[in-house]
Amino acid sequence: MAAVVALVVAFCVVAGLPSEAWAGRVGDGKPAAPPSPGLKRVLDYIEGQLDRYDKDLSELVAFPSVSALPDHTPHVLAAADWVAARLRRAGLQGVEILPTNGSHPVVYGEWLSVGTAAPTVLLYGHYDVQPVDPLDEWESPPFEVSKRGGYYYGRGVDDDKGGLLEAVQAVEAWLQAEGSLPVNVKVMLEGEEEVMSPHLPAFLRAHAARLAADVVLSADGGQPGPEVGGISLGLRGVVGMQVHVETAGTDMHSGMKGGSVPNANHVLAALVAGLRNANGGVAVEGFYDDVAPLTDEDRADVAEYHFDADQEKESLGLYGFTGEKEYGVLEQRWFRPTLDVVGMWGGFTGEGIKTVIPRAAHAKISCRLVPAQTPEGVLAKVSEHIARHCPAHARCRVIPMGGSCHPWTNPRRTAANDAAAAVHRTVSAKEPIYLRDGASIPALTFFQQELGLAVTKFGWGLSERIHAPNERLRADMYGKGRRAWALILEELARRQAEAAGVREEL
Ligand SMILES: [Zn+2]
Structure with missing residues (x-):
């Protein structure tokens, strides 16, 4: 290539x-420069610690730090304590547990002894996890790491406990083997990523001086495959909302009144059906107004990904793909917005039957956004659409629900992206691919918006079953990620020194 x-x-x-x-x-x-003698010692040090790295993962995963469930707040706080202690043990300085306006703190640590000779890198990750239900679908207990068949299994082994540990272990290896780091490092690990980081923008503003850096490297996010690395150029944004339909002041007998009075479930079903057009797209007026057409370069990125639709169909048990007819599966995920009904209820949903005409029905909607769309704009358009199509015999309301975030985009060429690409060439012996991701990591947008910082995604899991039962992390990716982190710290320093040298020569 x-x-x-x-x-x-x-x-x-x-x-x-x-x-x-x-x-x-x-x-x-x-490719990355040949490793310096110092980096070789760091990599040797890492090879001697493998049992300890397994222990790290077991200990951190054991905290059920589920940020979505208020009952779990003590576990989230306990996980923060463990992470802070681990940063201290790694040799980081100024380690603190910093409160946010919410109940889950940020764990911070730094090592800034290189001074202005090298860049300052802010490492981001999160120690909170998704809920584990349905619990009976787990093949081993979610908060006990089980290692089998070349994988670690457990909630957070990939997203993002394994991810953040790889970065911390690499920082530790430099500090323990060499007594120093090639760059200044600030580590910032939050406890609310899985609930859309609602307090992070205010936190970043309040700590802007402490968090000042040249670049953010995110330990959250993954790689496209075990043998090929990826540089992420964008993530979709997200906005959630709930639709309420009311047709009467009371539920009614389906025999005595049925046929002559409106049924809220039917009204809601018609509204939901009307959200899609015949082409497989979203029928909300103006929904695609701000969406940019795909460029040749976008299409080239998609082609280089070599997405295997049949294999995915098989692995997900899908009967077929849907969506906008003129776009491929990956094109839709990377470049097109979505509107999905993620929950619907109304009337009697218990076992058996109750002959009732429901007075109210509800739907939860989640939209994924692409550049130039905003959460506020999409919320307004969906609200207007529902209001316009609400029949005279019903009352319809849309209210925002859950967190939201703008899409994140990342220019192809940044100093850190180029350094990451060089590291990918070295650790995978292959050209990395440039890709997008349909999911959202709100923090990446917030770093851009609040601190003006470019972010490079540098997570190393394969995102297997994250947010689902039996989340797993390939054991070799846990090792590869750790080594890649050790490499990129030196690569960033070397590239800045080289650039400074070029400027001096000019
Ligand atoms: Zn994550």
Whole structure:
């Protein structure tokens, strides 16, 4: 691949075409520099600690730090204590548990002894996890790490306890093996990512000076495959809402009144059916107004991903794909917004039957957003659509529900993306691919919005069954991630020094 790109670049230069667009597709095309003697010692140190890294994962996963469930707040706080102690043990300084305006704190630590000679890197991750239900679908207890068949199983082994540990273990390896880090490091681990980080924007504003950095590396997020690395160029945003339909002041007897009075379930069902158009898209007026068309480069990224629709169909037990007919599966996930009804209820839903005409019915809706769409704008459009289509014999309301965040986009070429691409070339011996992700990590948008910081996603799990029963992490990715973190710290420092050298020569 690198050779092909080099040829294309050479051709463009010869033909007098601008070559940047082509060169930019793969960063600067360089692998990470050969490891320094210091980095070699760091990697050797890591090899001697493997049992301890397993223990790290077991201990941290044992805290049921489920941020969505208020009963679990003591476990979230206990997990924060463990993480703070672990940062201290790694050799980080100024370790503190910082309160937010919510009930789950941020754990912070730093090591800033390189000074201005090297960049300052803010490492982000989260120690909270998703709920575990349905519990009976777990093959081993969710809060006890079980290692079998080359995988760790347990809630948070990947998202994001394993992810954050890889970064912390790499920082520790530098500090223990070399007594220093190649860059200044600030570590910021939050406890509310799984509930959309509602207090993070205010926290970032309040601690802007302490968190000042050149770049954020996120330990949350994953890789496209075990053998190939990915650089993420964007995540979708999200907004949630609830639709309430009322048709009467009371439930009614379906025999005595049925046929002559409106049924709230039927009204809601018609409204929901009207949210889709015949083309498989969203029928809300103006929903796609701000959505940019795909570029040739977007389509090239999709093609390079080599998405296997049949394999996914098989693994998910799908009977078929749906959606907008003119877009492929991956194109929809990366570049198109969604509107999904994620819950619906009304009338009698218990066992057996009750002959009742419900007076009210409800639906929860989640929309994923793409660049230029805003949570407020989409909420307004859906609300207007529901109001316009609500029949005269009903009253319909839409209220915002849950957190929301704007989409996150990341330019292809940033210093940290190029450094990450170089590390991918070295650890995978393959050209990384550039991709997007249909999911959302609100913090990445908040770093951009509140601190003006570029973020590079540098998580190393494969996102297998995250948020679902039997979440798992490939054991080799836990090791690969840790080594990659050790590499990127040196790579960022080397690239900045090189850039400074070039500037001096000029
Ligand atoms: Zn996560």
